[in-house]
Amino acid sequence: MTGTSEQRIAEVLERIDGNLGRIADVLEEGGLNDIADAFTIIAMTITGMDPGLDDEDLPEH
Numbered sequence: 001m002t003g004t005s006e007q008r009i010a011e012v013l014e015r016i017d018g019n020l021g022r023i024a025d026v027l028e029e030g031g032l033n034d035i036a037d038a039f040t041i042i043a044m045t046i047t048g049m050d051p052g053l054d055d056e057d058l059p060e061h
Contacts (some may be wrong), residue, residue: 013043 016023019041026038 012046015048016042019045 009026023038026034026041028034
């Protein structure tokens, strides 16, 4: 990320927005592992890393 703080925040929010569907899918079941997976996706998105989780990689509960 480059630029001002406002630009960096906007970039992060765009990345999170791009992953909201996946985050919602993870949280749908509401189990502890699902919540941990959702936070992993959020954290990796914020840091600019690709979460690398496909839907079939997410645990079934």
